[in-house]
Amino acid sequence: EHLGAVVLVLGLAYTGPRTKSLLVAIYPIGLVGLLYDGMRPFQTLGLTPERVHLCDLRALESRLFGYEVEGVRYTLHDFFRTHHWPAIDLLCAFPYATFILVSFACAAYLGFRDLPAMRRFTWGFLLMNVAGFVTYHLVPAAPPWYFHAHGCTIDLATRASEGPVLMRVDAMLGISYFHAMYSKASSVFGAVPSLHCAYPMLVVLEGWRSFGPRLRALSIAYWLLMVFASVYLDHHWLIDGILGSTYALVASLVLRRIFPSERKSQELALSPPVTVAEAE
Numbered sequence: 001e002h003l004g005a006v007v008l009v010l011g012l013a014y015t016g017p018r019t020k021s022l023l024v025a026i027y028p029i030g031l032v033g034l035l036y037d038g039m040r041p042f043q044t045l046g047l048t049p050e051r052v053h054l055c056d057l058r059a060l061e062s063r064l065f066g067y068e069v070e071g072v073r074y075t076l077h078d079f080f081r082t083h084h085w086p087a088i089d090l091l092c093a094f095p096y097a098t099f100i101l102v103s104f105a106c107a108a109y110l111g112f113r114d115l116p117a118m119r120r121f122t123w124g125f126l127l128m129n130v131a132g133f134v135t136y137h138l139v140p141a142a143p144p145w146y147f148h149a150h151g152c153t154i155d156l157a158t159r160a161s162e163g164p165v166l167m168r169v170d171a172m173l174g175i176s177y178f179h180a181m182y183s184k185a186s187s188v189f190g191a192v193p194s195l196h197c198a199y200p201m202l203v204v205l206e207g208w209r210s211f212g213p214r215l216r217a218l219s220i221a222y223w224l225l226m227v228f229a230s231v232y233l234d235h236h237w238l239i240d241g242i243l244g245s246t247y248a249l250v251a252s253l254v255l256r257r258i259f260p261s262e263r264k265s266q267e268l269a270l271s272p273p274v275t276v277a278e279a280e
Helices: 002-015 017-042 057-065 075-082 086-113 115-138 144-150 162-171 177-182 193-206 214-231 238-258 262-270
Strands: 067-069 073-074
Touching: 017 073, 017 086, 017 115, 057 073, 057 238, 073 177, 075 144, 075 177, 075 214, 086 115, 086 177, 086 193, 086 214, 115 193, 115 238, 144 162, 162 193, 177 193, 193 214, 193 238
Parallel strands: none
Antiparallel strands: 067 073
């Protein structure tokens, strides 16, 4: 992975001026990788079992989005643990396997269509991750698969897992892709917010102006599939997906003030200055 990153950087840096400017524009996404790796030694820093939200979060989830059977509240995750299908397993594994590729593809596409939007996307990607990582430590929360595996007991030594559904996908395909991915996870108790849901929402927000009707529809469908997959795969509470999407919206709004669209910049440049008399 590190060798691949070096080859990519060198290729973009020395192919030509266009690719060099593309490298400069997307490097905030690379910073996320460094930040993610750097978090591993500190994933339990300041954490205690008492601070980790689990059964209180599950109770809120069941109250807001769950259902009741014979006086007992359940979550959608409980339903999908007993009602699952190989085709849906594969469908939901798709966004989890491709979200980084989709993020890079969106950044590259915007780099050729709308440079301010690309800057908002890449810096928004970094901003969301920093905010998410901070939240992981301020409001640590266990994912649904942890509850189904361990109940309400918090063990800070627990290793990250791909969960039962992605285990089935690995076994179905005869690979260990998701197991290898989650064996490198930097945090077990980082369910809130869902950055998996934040990334495609940022694609929708920043790509909307440049996308045509088909790409707009695909980007919305990809985001909706990611939200559904995060629940079906037992990786996130629906609350996490809503919060993650909100993080993307806030990041986009903040960065629109820093990197306005070219049309907005031109309007600001052409607008006459306000005199003291006019201000009064």
